[in-house]
Amino acid sequence: MFPIVEKKVIAPRVTWFRVKAPLIARRHQPGQFVLLRVCEGGERFPLTIADSDKDTGTIVLVSQEAGKSTALLARLNEGDGIRDVVGPLGKPTDIEKFGAVACIAGGIGAAPLYPIAKKLHAVGNRVVVILGARSENLIILQEELASVTDELLIATDDGSVGFHGFVSELLRQRIQQGETFNHAVTIGPLPMMKAVCDVTREFTIPTIVSLNPIMVDGTGMCGGCRVIVNGETKFACVDGPEFDGHGVDFGSLAHRLKMYRHQEQCAMERAGISIGA
Amino acid sequence: MRWKGRVFQLAREKAKAGSIPRQGMPEQPCGDRILNFQEVALGYTAELAQLEAERCLMCKKPTCIEGCPVRIDIPAFIQAVVDGDFERAATKIYESNTLPAICGRVCPQEDQCEAVCVMGKKFEPVAIGRLERFVADYVRGKGISLAQPATAVTGRKVAIIGSGPAGLTAAGELAKLGYGVTVFEALHEPGGVLVYGIPEFRLPKAIVAQEIEALKSIGVEIQTNVVIGRTILIDELFDEGYDAVFIGTGAGLPYFLNLPGEDLNGVYSANEFLTRLNLMKAYQFPAADTPVQIGRRLVVIGGGNTALDAARTAQRMKPEKVSLLYRRSRAEMPGRAEEVHHAEEEGIEFQMLTNPVRFVDNGEGWLCGVECVRMELGEPDDSGRRRPVPVEGYNFVVECDTAIVAVGNGANQIVASTTPGLDTNRHGNIVADEASGLTSRAGVFAGGDIVTGAATVILAMGAGKTAATAIHQYLQSLSAEGDDSETDADEDAPAEVEPASPLAIS
Numbered sequence: 001m002f003p004i005v006e007k008k009v010i011a012p013r014v015t016w017f018r019v020k021a022p023l024i025a026r027r028h029q030p031g032q033f034v035l036l037r038v039c040e041g042g043e044r045f046p047l048t049i050a051d052s053d054k055d056t057g058t059i060v061l062v063s064q065e066a067g068k069s070t071a072l073l074a075r076l077n078e079g080d081g082i083r084d085v086v087g088p089l090g091k092p093t094d095i096e097k098f099g100a101v102a103c104i105a106g107g108i109g110a111a112p113l114y115p116i117a118k119k120l121h122a123v124g125n126r127v128v129v130i131l132g133a134r135s136e137n138l139i140i141l142q143e144e145l146a147s148v149t150d151e152l153l154i155a156t157d158d159g160s161v162g163f164h165g166f167v168s169e170l171l172r173q174r175i176q177q178g179e180t181f182n183h184a185v186t187i188g189p190l191p192m193m194k195a196v197c198d199v200t201r202e203f204t205i206p207t208i209v210s211l212n213p214i215m216v217d218g219t220g221m222c223g224g225c226r227v228i229v230n231g232e233t234k235f236a237c238v239d240g241p242e243f244d245g246h247g248v249d250f251g252s253l254a255h256r257l258k259m260y261r262h263q264e265q266c267a268m269e270r271a272g273i274s275i276g277a
Numbered sequence: 278m279r280w281k282g283r284v285f286q287l288a289r290e291k292a293k294a295g296s297i298p299r300q301g302m303p304e305q306p307c308g309d310r311i312l313n314f315q316e317v318a319l320g321y322t323a324e325l326a327q328l329e330a331e332r333c334l335m336c337k338k339p340t341c342i343e344g345c346p347v348r349i350d351i352p353a354f355i356q357a358v359v360d361g362d363f364e365r366a367a368t369k370i371y372e373s374n375t376l377p378a379i380c381g382r383v384c385p386q387e388d389q390c391e392a393v394c395v396m397g398k399k400f401e402p403v404a405i406g407r408l409e410r411f412v413a414d415y416v417r418g419k420g421i422s423l424a425q426p427a428t429a430v431t432g433r434k435v436a437i438i439g440s441g442p443a444g445l446t447a448a449g450e451l452a453k454l455g456y457g458v459t460v461f462e463a464l465h466e467p468g469g470v471l472v473y474g475i476p477e478f479r480l481p482k483a484i485v486a487q488e489i490e491a492l493k494s495i496g497v498e499i500q501t502n503v504v505i506g507r508t509i510l511i512d513e514l515f516d517e518g519y520d521a522v523f524i525g526t527g528a529g530l531p532y533f534l535n536l537p538g539e540d541l542n543g544v545y546s547a548n549e550f551l552t553r554l555n556l557m558k559a560y561q562f563p564a565a566d567t568p569v570q571i572g573r574r575l576v577v578i579g580g581g582n583t584a585l586d587a588a589r590t591a592q593r594m595k596p597e598k599v600s601l602l603y604r605r606s607r608a609e610m611p612g613r614a615e616e617v618h619h620a621e622e623e624g625i626e627f628q629m630l631t632n633p634v635r636f637v638d639n640g641e642g643w644l645c646g647v648e649c650v651r652m653e654l655g656e657p658d659d660s661g662r663r664r665p666v667p668v669e670g671y672n673f674v675v676e677c678d679t680a681i682v683a684v685g686n687g688a689n690q691i692v693a694s695t696t697p698g699l700d701t702n703r704h705g706n707i708v709a710d711e712a713s714g715l716t717s718r719a720g721v722f723a724g725g726d727i728v729t730g731a732a733t734v735i736l737a738m739g740a741g742k743t744a745a746t747a748i749h750q751y752l753q754s755l756s757a758e759g760d761d762s763e764t765d766a767d768e769d770a771p772a773e774v775e776p777a778s779p780l781a782i783s
Binding site: 223228267 | 529540564
C-alpha cells in the first residue's frame with residue numbers, strides 16, 4: 001500500500017498527488033515513470049513521475065481523468081493508499097549540456113516535462129519552456145516550470161491567455177524570429193508531439209518525445225507497449241519511454257492507443273463515470 | 278526357506294506387473310470444460326491412487342529417481358500410498374520438493390520419471406505425476422502443513438530475485454536452513470510464470486497462493502512491486518547487508534516474428550495475452566478492469582506449451598474458432614503430448630507446416646488475417662528436427678481478428694545490464710555454473726530460464742535447489758573465514774545449523 005500524503009486538484013479533472021514511495025523516490029531520475037494499480041481487480045497503468053523527494057521518500061504523480069482507472073485514482077484522498085506502485089521504470093532522460101533547449105509541453109505533458117526541464121537547466125542549458133493547453137484553466141505547473149527555467153511561454157488553443165494557437169506554431173514563430181535551439185524535448189498528446197516534431201525536423205533540431213502506449217507489466221516482459229522507431233520495434237517501457245521524435249511512427253501508436261476504446265467505454269458506463277470532452 | 282519366499286515374491290511381481298492397467302485421470306468432460314476456467318484434470322480419488330500405486334514394482338535400483346530433476350524418493354512415497362499413509366507420502370516428497378501440488382500438475386513426467394519407469398518397458402509407466410498430485414492435494418485438503426521453520430537462525434541474509442519456481446524453491450530451501458530470506462518480485466503478485474503464464478485450468482492460482490503462504494509461514498519475506506535493476510540494484514542489496522543473491526528472473530522477453538503488421542491491433546505476444554487473462558483476470562472483464570481482445574477468430578502461432586496454453590485459454594473465451602499454426606509437423610511440436618491431446622479435444626484446429634509471413638491490415642489498423650506460406654520438411658537442423666522449408670508460390674491467408682505470437686522468450690536484460698561484472702552469453706542469458714549456479718560475480722547465483730533459456734517449471738525448481746545448496750556452502754565458508762559479519766545476531770548464531778527437515782543433496 002502506498003499512502004497519499006497530499007492531494008490537490010490543479011485543473012479540471014487533473015489531480016496532483018504526493019505519494020509515499022521511499023524506494024522509488026530514492027532512485028528516481030527525470031523521464032522515468034511508475035506503473036500503478038489503484039485497487040484489487042484494477043488494471044496496471046503508467047504515470048510519469050513529476051517530482052521526487054529523497055528526504056521525505058515521496059514522489060509526485062499528476063493524473064488526468066481519462067477512463068475508469070484514472071477516475072478511481074482521482075477519488076482517493078489524503079490518507080488513502082494506492083494498492084500497487086512500481087518503479088522507477090524506463091530509461092532516464094539523456095541530460096547533457098546541449099546549449100539552448102526548447103521544452104514543449106501540451107496539457108498534462110507539463111508534469112513529466114518538469115523534472116526534465118529542471119535538470120536540463122541545472123546542468124547549464126538555456127531552457128525555454130512552451131506550455132500549451134486548450135484554454136487557460138487547463139495550463140498546469142506554470143509557476144513550478146517558470147521557477148526552474150530561463151523563459152516560459154504560454155499558448156492556448158482558444159487564446160484565453162498567451163499566444164493564440166498551438167505550441168508548435170509558437171515554436172515556429174520563435175525560431176523564425178531568430179531564436180536558436182540545439183535540442184528539443186516535447187511531451188503531450190500525440191498529435192501535438194507530432195506537430196512539434198514536424199517543425200523541429202524542418203529546422204534540424206534533434207528532438208526527444210516521451211511516448212505513452214498502453215502498458216501491462218512495464219519491465220519488457222509482454223511487448224504490449226511496442227512502438228516503431230526508425231522502422232524497428234522497440235518496447236517503450238524498457239527502451240523508452242523517450243525516443244527520437246523524428247523516427248517515431250506516430251500513426252502506429254495512434255491506432256494502438258485505440259485498441260480498447262470499446263471496453264473503456266463499457267467500463268466507464270458500468271462504473272457510472274462520464275468524462276467530459 | 279528363504280529361496281521359496283523369493284520365488285513367490287517374483288511370481289507375485291510378475292503377476293502384478295501388467296495385471297492392473299494404468300489408471301486414467303478423471304477429467305472435466307470436454308463440453309463443460311471449455312466453458313469454464315476450472316481445472317481440466319480432477320485428480321485421483323484415494324481408491325484410484327492406491328490402485329495405481331500397487332502397480333509400482335519397488336525396483337531395487339529405481340531409475341525413476343534419476344529421471345526426476347529434484348530426485349524425489351519416488352518408490353518410498355509410492356509405498357506410503359500403498360500403505361494408505363498419505364501424509365507420510367507427502368512428507369517424503371516434501372524432503373526433495375517444496376512445491377509438489379504444482380509439480381504434480383505441470384511437470385512433463387512423460388519426459389522425466391515416467392519416461393524411465395521400468396513398468397513402461399512392457400506396459401504403461403506408473404502414473405507418478407498423478408500420484409504426486411494426489412498426495413499433495415490430500416494434505417492440502419486436510420490443512421496439513423509440511424513446512425517446518427528452521428530450528429536455528431544463522432543471522433545471514435539472502436536476497437532472491439524473482440518469485441517464480443526457481444526463486445520460490447531456493448527461498449524455501451534456504452529458509453529451512455535458517456537463513457533470512459527476502460524474495461523480490463517485480464509484479465504485484467508473487468508466483469512468476471506460475472501465476473501469469475500457466476492458465477488457471479492447468480494450475481489453479483489458489484494452489485500457488487497456498488504454497489506461497491506456506492513459505493511465508495517458515496519466515497520467507499516476499500516484497501512485491503520491486504524491480505531489481507530499477508527499484509534496487511544488486512550492488513545495493515549487498516550494501517544493505519545481504520550476503521548472497523539468487524537471480525531467478527525467468528525468460529521474460531517475448532520474441533516477435535518481425536513481420537509486417539506486427540503492430541496491428543489484435544496482435545499479442547503470448548506473454549501479454551496470458552498475463553492479461555491469468556494474472557489480471559481479463560476473463561472476468563468487466564468485473565476485473567483489464568480487458569483483452571478476443572474477436573471471432575483467433576490464431577496462435579507456435580507449437581510449444583505456451584502456444585497450447587494460449588490456444589486453450591482463448592478457446593474458453595468462446596470465439597468462433599481457434600487455430601494453431603505451426604511451421605513444422607505435428608510430430609515435432611515441443612508441447613506436452615497430454616496438452617496437445619487436450620487442445621484437440623477442445624476443438625482447436627491444428628494447421629501444421631504453416632508459417633506466417635505478414636499480418637494483414639483491415640485498413641484501419643486492425644488485424645484481419647495472417648498471410649502464410651506452406652512449409653515442407655527438409656534436412657535436420659541444430660535441434661535435430663527436420664528443418665521446415667517454404668514451398669514457393671503457395672501463400673494463403675488465414676482469416677482472423679486476433680493473433681497470438683508464441684514463438685519463445687529470451688532473457689530480460691534489466692538485471693544483467695545494471696549489475697557490473699555479471700557475464701551473459703550471446704543470447705543474453707546469465708552465465709552460471711551448472712553444478713552450483715554461481716555466476717561471474719562472487720556471492721551471486723542464478724538459475725532457471727534466465728540461465729537456460731525458456732524451459733520447464735521443474736528444471737527451474739531443480740536449479741533453485743542446486744543454488745540453495747551452493748549458497749549454503751558459500752555462506753558457511755564466509756563464516757569460517759571470519760569474514761564480514763555486520764549483524765549482531767551473527768555473534769550468537771551457532772556455527773552449524775541443523776535443517777528442520779533433511780535436505781536431499783544430489
